[in-house]
Amino acid sequence: MTWQGRVRTWQLTLLVLVLAGWELGAATGLIDPFFLPRPSAILRRVVAWAGSADVYNDLAITLTETVLAFGIGTLLGVAAGLWLALAPFAAAVADPFIKALNALPRVILAPIFALWFGLGILSKVALGVTLVAFVAFFNTYQGVKEVNPVVVANAQILGAGRGAMLRHVYLPAAATWILSSLRASIGFAVIGAVVGEYLGSAAGIGHRIAEADGLFDAVGVFAGMTVLSAFVLLLDGCVSLLERRLVTWRAPALNANQG
Template identity: 45%
Template sequence: MLAVRLGLVAVWLGSWELAARTVIDPFFYSMPSEVWDKLVTWFTDGTSMGSIWENMGVTLEEAVLGFITGVLGGVVLGVLLGRSRFLADVVAPFIKGANAIPRIVLASLFVIWFGLGISSKVATAFVLVFFAVFFNAFQGAREVDKVLVDNARILGAGRWQLLRSIVLPSATSWILASMHVAFGFALIGAVVGEFTGADRGMGLLIRQSQGNFDTPGIYAGMLIITALALVAEWLITRLEKRLTSWRPPSSSEAAGI
């Protein structure tokens, strides 16, 4: 499996390099060798905005803070509204209206409200993560087996016991499924916020590369962000396996599909 993946990457990069040297204009499309040279320069000599590690750290910090706060907010509000039909009916138009606002507009507002520092980027990441997690947590809380809830109530379980012992475990799969895409959204939020206005970060490096018509710099920034997202996905997958280790394997997992 790994060999096939590496082979596909090698074919793709080789085709791109060959096309850039013979058919397409490398000024606009760059080539893998130039992107590699840009990455080597950034990691050895630094960037025009300082150390590449510092810029990566800033973007990662913004994304992690936005991810954590967005997940917490989405889970709490999603489960709360999922278990209260009255509250859900009252708040639903406001949630849908807020979700319809273009994120780039919110990023611009956050820069005005919170300045060029980390707060505006965390706010943008929070918004993107919150809605991704909220709708899954909401649906997961709605999908809890009613018979199971009724039986627990007959046995004397209170509201908090139901929430802790039945609702949250039942909604865990929905919440964890949303977290796989939520960290990618957090990175997007951080980069969009930096693109809108910042003094450090990968988004600022990409924006500067765009302004200088530095195509290899744009690709290099994209690769670094992609690598961060893949590492986060691996960590979330490990977390999911630990949190769901109590569940019996599904039929597809048992069959090795």
């Protein structure tokens, strides 16, 4: 068996053991099903939802909010990171403001965004963007700062202009840092969408969880969390594919620079 196969086997075994122990504990009374419902009950609720069109509508709304927050936040963060990394004076001026904004718990912005943009998609996207942008910004900024000064000096001696430096030196060198932010960014985008839905929305997975929570329906809450976990794993797989494609772009660029 391959290393990957052994890992998958152990993961599946661990999952089965945890679920079996959980089910047994709830069945024997060691675990109160009111607070921690049986996995079998959660599975039945998920299967019941799967037969309804409403859950797919909720997933589509959450997916739309997540993708928009991820795309817009990443673009804004990368652009701001590149600009400030290459403009030391502007970075020095903006430094205290960036630190203050980053220290601000973004969850408290959800009611403000709901007031500004309403309870629709825009308020959830805005919250997700504030979470994603800072991750992309700091990774891009640090990646550009880590560029080997010898490489920069050689490119300048060869007459590389600002555009050529950005395309052939800074972006390829910072690519690893930018790619490392994608995994975290997709998670923060989901958090922004779901938290926004939970605090005020008429649809979405977060709204479904909030609705069950308001009815003290622990089975519904855990079923919503299960659907959300599967949703995040699917998105993570998509980001992994995107990361591999971007890595194949980065390799030729680095080889060109070294040549």
